Amino acid sequence: AQSVTQLDSQVPVFEEAPVELRCNYSSSVSVYLFWYVQYPNQGLQLLLKYLSGSTLVKGINGFEAEFNKSQTSFHLRKPSVHISDTAEYFCAVSPLGGAQKLVFGQGTRLTINP
Amino acid sequence: DGGITQSPKYLFRKEGQNVTLSCEQNLNHDAMYWYRQDPGQGLRLIYYSQIVNDFQKGDIAEGYSVSREKKESFPLTVTSAQKNPTAFYLCASGGNTEAFFGQGTRLTVV
Numbered sequence: 001a002q003s004v005t006q007l008d009s010q011v012p013v014f015e016e017a018p019v020e021l022r023c024n025y026s027s028s029v030s031v032y033l034f035w036y037v038q039y040p041n042q043g044l045q046l047l048l049k050y051l052s053g054s055t056l057v058k059g060i061n062g063f064e065a066e067f068n069k070s071q072t073s074f075h076l077r078k079p080s081v082h083i084s085d086t087a088e089y090f091c092a093v094s095p096l097g098g099a100q101k102l103v104f105g106q107g108t109r110l111t112i113n114p
Numbered sequence: 115d116g117g118i119t120q121s122p123k124y125l126f127r128k129e130g131q132n133v134t135l136s137c138e139q140n141l142n143h144d145a146m147y148w149y150r151q152d153p154g155q156g157l158r159l160i161y162y163s164q165i166v167n168d169f170q171k172g173d174i175a176e177g178y179s180v181s182r183e184k185k186e187s188f189p190l191t192v193t194s195a196q197k198n199p200t201a202f203y204l205c206a207s208g209g210n211t212e213a214f215f216g217q218g219t220r221l222t223v224v
Binding site: 032034041043046049104107 | 118120145147149154155156157158159162172204206208209211212213214215216217218220
């Protein structure tokens with residue numbers, strides 16, 4: 001079985017500041033890793049994903065994440081945030097092969113202050 | 115336009131009633147999923163289906179039922195046995211390496 005822990009439930013930052021949202025996971029098998037963003041009362045949109053290869057993954061809206069296998073982490077970063085980045089962010093994992101059964105973390109609410 | 119359509123966006127249910135949430139996809143995906151979202155708890159898997167006429171329980175299937183008679187459709191019924199049905203429900207479909215989500219249905223028990 002897999003589990004995902006997002007270490008911060010809320011992260012407030014000022015506009016144009018850098019941000020890191022932390023995600024650790026546990027799994028007995030190899031996994032794919034994902035970050036999704038959710039704006040209020042909407043579905044989830046894929047930000048980026050790690051399937052294989054380079055451990056630094058770049059996504060949409062200037063976000064990137066780094067897969068660290070030894071620390072079982074997949075932290076999300078952005079060097080300079082904008083008001084429009086205010087949203088909830090979810091880290092998720094899925095075991096390789098088989099059904100795409102995503103296991104989600106509890107979410108991190110990112111609030112950007114002017 | 116390819117995607118996943120959930121309806122209705124908002125749904126109100128009286129206690130003791132069954133309600134059905136609709137989910138349709140035109141992405142030609144075999145697999146479809148239902149998740150429940152509650153504040154501070156992330157998304158939890160209710161049911162999933164990998165192929166027509168087959169589906170499996172997820173982590174919180176009690177009080178819910180599904181059917182998969184067509185590849186494009188995966189409706190979720192919230193039965194009266196679900197003791198706390200007020201939540202945001204998300205449908206997804208996916209290939210092997212990515213899931214696509216609908217816009218969600220917010221169900222409120224009144």
